[in-house]
Amino acid sequence: MATTRSGRSWAALIRLPESTVSPLAALLRRIVIAFALLSLLVLIVYLDRDAYTDHPDPTKEVGLIDSIYYSTVTITTTGYGDITPSTPAARLLNALLVTPLRVGFLVLLVGTTLEVLASQGRHLYRVSRWRKQMQDHAVVVGYGTKGRSAVAVLLRNGWEQEAIVIVDPRSDAIEEAQSDGLAVVAGDATRRDVLRRAEVGRAKQVIITTDRDDSAVLTTLTVRQLNEHAQVIASVRENDNVTLVRQSGADAVITSSEAVGRLLGLSTVSPALGEVLEDLLTYGDGLEVAERPILPNEIGKQPQKLLDQVIAVIREDRVFRYFDPSVTQLERGDRVVVVRPSEETPWAARPGADA
Helix, strand or coil: CCCCCCCCCCCEEEECCCCCCCHHHHHHHHHHHHHHHHHHHHHHHHHHHHHHCCCCCCCCCCCCCHHHHHHHHHCCCCCCCCCCCCHHHHHHHHHHHHHHHHHHHHHHHHHHHHHHHHHHHHHHHHHHHCCCCCCCEEHHHHHHCCHHHHHHHHHHHCCHHHHHHCCCCCCCHHHHHHHHCCCEEEECCHHHHHHHCHHHCCCCCCCCCCCCHHHHHHHHHHHHHHCCEEEEEEEEEEEEEEEEHHHCCCEEEEEEHHHHHHHHHHHHHHHHHHHHHHHHHCCCCCCCEEEEEECCHHCCCCCCHHHEEEEEEECCCEEEEEECCHHHHCCCCCCEEEECCCCCCCCCCCCCCCC
């Protein structure tokens, strides 16, 4: 089994979403059942205590403490033999009732151990199968505010949860991503072994939302070493670092602080304009911006004549504004960037459009 530098297996650092009860709850439930079985046996023995003999002192009456002692050594199969059932009825009761309780207790004890071992094996199997299935997926580095928003947009635009992998070293982010039903790789994304666990080499998209710009640069360089073809989108805080991140291999770089500053400035100059831009940046309400392929019946039309509000045309991986003379007529293979109501499916053909 492959291990990390610290000696831990790769599988131990990959967290897949779980839908089962927590291990602590399962253990507490088993403990309660075990004590219930023991208490039932103590009650049976104590109510029939006159039918039991304490061999070290046959004249002594078997009491509550003796009943607890006998039940404990009996149900755990220790069986010292110092206290025994002395009447046929008590022996029959032991054979028909106490023996099943003993078997049930042993099954519970052994089952707990086997479940722990089985769960470890099951996790290894799930991780192995998951890694084999990871292809053309999205890797999101960092599950803070920006990472969560990026994942929400991916899900909104047709991505499946199973096709998204989070990379983050923080325990709170790991727990939150798992609770959201996402697979998580725990570790620092600037290290190649961590990104390999996320199968970055076979990823289609990599979104980098680290808290520090130097980490974004190192992560981008590492991603490009492992995957030359994935689309890499990185977020930086300062505009001065945009060129450096692009030179490291990012296809697109978003400046968070400058974008927020521009939105604040526009909102000050024109509150209505700021409201519209904020609406476009917020998913699930109001307006949405999306990219979609053109329909067969849209070939040859002007972008302005489509049912959607087209703001750009993508042709041969180049972006043209809708009014650019190069795209006065749409061609086969073009894609359009549209603005439409959020209640529609933004990335699909508009409802009512003829294919």
